[in-house]
Amino acid sequence: MSKLDFVAAAFDHANLASELEFLAVAFGLANTGLLIRKSVLNFPFGIAMVTLYAAIFFETRLYSEALLQVFFFCVQVFGWWKWQRAIEEEGEVIVEWSSPRVMIRCIALTAILSLLLGWVMATFTNAAAPYPDATVAAASVVAQFLLSYRRIENWIYWIAIDVLSIILYVWRGLNLTAGLYIVLLIMSVIGLGAWLSSRRAIRV
Numbered sequence: 001m002s003k004l005d006f007v008a009a010a011f012d013h014a015n016l017a018s019e020l021e022f023l024a025v026a027f028g029l030a031n032t033g034l035l036i037r038k039s040v041l042n043f044p045f046g047i048a049m050v051t052l053y054a055a056i057f058f059e060t061r062l063y064s065e066a067l068l069q070v071f072f073f074c075v076q077v078f079g080w081w082k083w084q085r086a087i088e089e090e091g092e093v094i095v096e097w098s099s100p101r102v103m104i105r106c107i108a109l110t111a112i113l114s115l116l117l118g119w120v121m122a123t124f125t126n127a128a129a130p131y132p133d134a135t136v137a138a139a140s141v142v143a144q145f146l147l148s149y150r151r152i153e154n155w156i157y158w159i160a161i162d163v164l165s166i167i168l169y170v171w172r173g174l175n176l177t178a179g180l181y182i183v184l185l186i187m188s189v190i191g192l193g194a195w196l197s198s199r200r201a202i203r204v
Contacts, residue, residue, distance in 0.1 A: 018176070024052035025180040032184055035147070036191040038093040038198065043080035047073060060172055061128050063121060068137040072144060079148035086150065095195045098151045106142045106153070113138035132168050136161055152199060155192035162188055 027049035034042035054069035086093055098106070118134035121127040143157035162185035169178040 020052050020056055021174065021176050024049050024056060025176055027052065028180055029183065029187075032187045032191070036187060036194050038095070038195075040080065040083045040087060040093070043076050043083070046076045046079075050076060056174075056177075060174065061126060062133050062168075062172065063125050063127050065133055065137060068140055071141060075141075075144045075148060079144070082148050083150070093150060095150045095152055095199055097199070098146065098153050103153060106146070106157075110135075110138050110142050113141065128172060129168060132164060136165055136168065139164075152192070152195050155188050155195060158188040159185060159192070 027045045031042050031045040031049055034045065050069040050072040054066050054073075057063070057066035057069065083093055114131070114135040114137075116134075117137060118131035121130035121134055127133060139157055139161050143154050143161060146154035146157060162181045165181045166178050166185070169175075169181060
């Protein structure tokens, strides 16, 4: 392969990665916007987003994040089923607070998973940022389950995840994705407010 062919191949690869990232960003925005509205249609967009990001994160050596997308795919399907059942049984998607005991367990699980996964990635892989990457992954696991069970605290988790993700993705050169997470941070704050308002309306 000539130098010109190599450069052309590298350019084509970069263009493909950018196109995949752009599509993932678009699906991510649609997913979060529909979540704010408590629409079950958020899940198809979420499934498409995590599928694309699995490939993107593997390419940029964010292995915890890449593996996380496989988990997210399964949890998105699970959440879709849970929300659909809630609509069939209750007529709408009703959001609730978690108990203090549940949240203590969630925080403890996040810390344990972060340290364990970070150690594994630091020891056995060439991960670029093992512990920050693992923290995002662990917190996202917990947040996704909170979301699947329609718990308001999922938004608080996502706000913290978004802040850390912005720093991580800028450092790895995923500027478009970092831009997405800035928007997602804003949308998460809006989502928290919307779900709080929805809960207050139910109690009135």
